[in-house]
Amino acid sequence: MHLSESDTRAKHIDPKLKESGWEEFVIREHYFTDGRKLLGGKRGQRLFADYLLRYKNTNLAIIEAKKLGKHPTDGLQQAIRYADKLKVKFIFATNGEKIYQFDMRTGTGDYIDSFPTPEVLFQESVDNLTSLKKQLLGVPFYLVGDKQPRYYQEIAVNKAIEAIADDKKRVLLTLATGTGKTFIAFQIAHKLLTVKWNLDQADRRPKILFLADRNILADQAINTFNDPYEKDLVKIDGSEVRARNGIVPTNAFIFFAIYQAISEKENIDGYFRQYPKDFFDLIIIDECHRGSANEVGSWREILDYFGSAVHLGLTATPKRDDNVDTYNYFKKPVYEYSLKDGINDGYLSPYKVKKVRTNIDSYIYTDADKVLEGAVEDRRVYRKRDFNRVIIIPKQIELVAQAILDNINPMDKSIVFCVDQPHALNMRDAINKFKKVSDPNYCVRITSDEGKPGRDLLELFQNNDRDIPVILTSSQMLTTGVDARNVRNIIIVREIESMVEFKQIVGRGTRLFEGKDFFTIIDFSEEATDHFYDPDWDGLPEGETGEGGTRTGGNTGGGGGGNTGGGEEPPPRPPRPPKIVIELSNGRKLKVLDIETRYIDESGKPLTTLQFLEKLIGFIPDLYQSEDDLRKLWSKPETREELLIKLAESGIDEEQLDILKKIFEAENSDIFDVLLHISYECSLITRSQRAKHVKDDNDFFEVFSNLKARDFLRFILERYETDGIKELKRERLSSLIELNNLGTTKEASTVFGSAQNLIDAFYKLQENLYAV
Known part of the structure; x- marks a missing residue:
């Protein structure tokens, strides 16, 4: 008798699971990724396990099922890959007759007579299973509506919880920007508060401090924690302390603060010193790479003071030379989830790069030009990295502004990363000079100098139901933590030396949004996007840190951290010489020389046009054999229509063809030319x-x-x-x-x-x- 796989499951596997007590603790066909984002709102293949064994809110094992008559371990290799992603320690491969148990820890397996019971498998799966750990893992996530945690979020929460239950004092989670670190922090806090975990094992809820380096990050976290803990949280800042006659708040369980608001200032002890050293049980440090963990870092004095508390660091950046202090302090992350994982799983957006070259990418002073301010150095070559840092050429800023507007759709939300706040102001004014949209808030500057009005405009930008503002210019303020899901363009008009900061900037575009198939990085700098080709672009921390490694000083984020006064911009540096301002002669005509589109995968690997499209579409159907073959098919109405029908049947319909035109800025071209460009890298021409x-x-x-x-x-x-x-x-x-x-x-x-x-x-x- 030949049974199908579904019959095998129903008649042989399901009864065996029921016999072992799994009837209530098994999920059949468990899909755990969304599938890579493709064009036209489509998705790539989702990953799923035939069965997921789940007990006490913990994933314990997956079952790879084959139909009766097939070898039970036929699909084991794929199951190993899935088990590694889900971080489960056991795989069961079965054809309904035989059961093969594979241990991911030892890499060995053997046949067993029956499935282990849920309690037995739970005890074998969780290392050092204490009563506390069992309690913490057993607390379900706090979810509102139909929201469900993503698989990696659940893993991150459980790994952190297990480390805390194992009395680890320093815990680090490394997850790519846009993957929900604040949601993860909330769930960790929720579990700890629910079981009344605390350091002195008393009958009380813990005191938790959420520490950020920017008000916008702290406020976003407060919004996440508000439900259900609105009455249990408070923000420590000057206004709150003044309202309490100079006394810091203590009547809460969850406290939020930015480093700068509670740290020491000139001749004034920080607010944090008003708390007893053992007041907090847990301190969560958001974007912990930015404050620096070295002895003089902006949050180190606070952590040293509350040294008895558990310190949980959250970062989006794998170990690099410019954030080695963070990894020296926290040691190896208990869990990592990379940008590559996020894009391939369908939780982050793919991207492409446009590199812009102009005829004023360097400058040498001539007598025909006019020095408006400062003193120009004779025969010095001023390069891109000097622009707006050492020398300001207003016409160059205007050229860049015009090129930005020429290379984006007018209403696509975009962020422009500038050298500093004055450069962001000049860039805003230049964009507004050449824009076609009349709204006064079409392009706005968002920096700490803008204060509350700037923060209000940022909220409008983040509001996905609002079109205006469309373009933000900034320097450092928007590099981390700003949740604006509909950003279509990341525009770089300054050099970025730090890989850590570059990752953060790219991360501003990776969030998903309906109708957003990918985002574009437009690079006017000398070499910022060359970071993609660094072998460590999407690497993960290697081994235990703390032995060896070079300390790099306090400012690890390419401008982040430090005492910024308002917590929005990098610390003040020693005064620089006045910038030189140059008015170019009327005879100097500036223009864009070249716009090179680079296709780069999430690992930094250069792609051909065809490879990039295969990533965005999922595949390119093989419907013609050569350029001549395509030309012949397209030249006749009947064969052209047949080809279009075959493309549609393959999944590339009229909507996707229109999107392809937009990708290549070929709205005025024939789709024939787009297909030639994709398949044979021919130059695009218009109709x-x-x-x-x-x-x-x-x-x-x-x-x-x-x-x-x-x-x-x-x-x-x-x-x-x-x-x-x-x-x-x-x-x-x-x-x-x-x-x-x-x-x-x-x-x-x-x-x-x-x-x-x-x-x-x-x-x-x-x-x-x-x-x-």
Whole structure:
């Protein structure tokens, strides 16, 4: 008797699971990824396990099921990959008759008679299973509505909880930007508060401090924690302390603060010293790489003071030379989830890069130019990295502003990362000078100098139901933690030396949003996006840190951390010499020389156009064998339509073809040229260029002695220029005759000599059109 896999599950596997007590603790066909984001709102293949064994809110094992008669371990290799992602320690492979148990820790397996019971498997799966750990793992996530945790969020929470239950004092979680670190922190706090975990094992809820380096990060965290802990939380800042007559708040369980608001200032002890050293049980440090963990770092004095508390660090950046202090302090992360994982699982957005080169990427002073401020150095070559840091050339800023507007859709939300706050101001003014949208808040600067009005505009930018503001200019304020899901363009107009900061900036575009298939990084710098080609671009921390490694000082984020006064910008540096301001001579014409589109995968690997599209579409169907073959198919209305139907049947429909045009800035091109570009990397030309080539071909038109025939063929070309290939369909011919006032089809046939001549001319026109 031959049973299908579903029959095998129902008649053989399910009864065995029930016998071992799993009936209430098994999830069948457990999908645990969303599938990579593809064009047109489509998704790649989702990963799923045939069975997930889950007990006490903890994933324990997966079962790989095969139909009766197949070898039980036939799908074991795939199951190992899934088990590694889910961080479960056991795999069971079965064909309903035999059960093979594989241990991920030892890499060995053997046949067993029956599935272990839930309690036995739970005890074998959790290391050092104490009563506290069992309690903590048993607390379900606090979820509102139909929201469900992603698999990696659940793993991160449980790994942190287990480390805390094992009395680890320093715990680190490394997860890519946009993957929900604040949600993870909330769930950890919720579990600890629910079981009344605390350091002195008293009958009380713990005191938890959430420490950030920017008000916007602290406020976003408060919004996450508000439900259900609105009455149990408080923010420690100057206004709160003043309202309490100089006394810090103590009547809460969850406290929020930015380092700068509670740390020591000139001759004033920090607010944190008003608390007893053992007041807090847990301190959560958000974006912990930014404050620096070295002895003089901005949050180190606070952590040293509350040394008895558990310190939980959250960061988006794997170990690098510029954040080694963080890893020296916290040691190896208990869990990592990379950008590559996020994109491949479908939780983060893919991207492409546009590198812009102009004819003023360097500057040497000449007598024809005018020095408005400062003192220019004779014969010095000022390079891109000097622009707006050492020397300001207003016309260069305006050129960049015009190029930005030329390379984005007018209403696509975009963030421009500038050298400093004055540069962000100049860039805002230049963009507003050339913009086509009249709204006064189309482009705004968001820096600490803007104060509350700036924060209000940032909230409007983050509001996905609002179109305005569209473009933000900033320097450091928006590099971390700003949750704006609909950002379509990350625009870099300064150098970025730090890989840590570069990751944070790229992360501003990775969040998903409906209708957002990818985002674009537009790079005007000298080498910022070269970070993609660093072997460690999407690397994970290697081994235990703390032995060896080079300390790099306090400011680890390329401008982050430190005592910033408002917690929004980097610490003040020693005063620099006044910037030079240059007015270029009227004879100097500035222009964009080249815009190179680079396709880079999430690991930093350069991709061909075809490889990039395969990432965005999922595959490219093999429907033509060569450039000539495609040209031949496209030149005839019937075979062109057949090809379009086959593309649609393969999943690349009209909507996706339109998106492809947008990806390559080819809205005015024929889809034929886009397909040529994708498949054979041919240069893109417009429909107007194609039509002009035919219009200029006198030999083609001289075949037709009747001038009305020539005019009609030129009319078809004009319709093609305007409306594209739909005007070239065979069934459109009669409508085109009517629109051109040639009379009836019979009358048009007379103009061409015969009906067959008319049809032949219509086809010959298209053959010439695609011969270019």
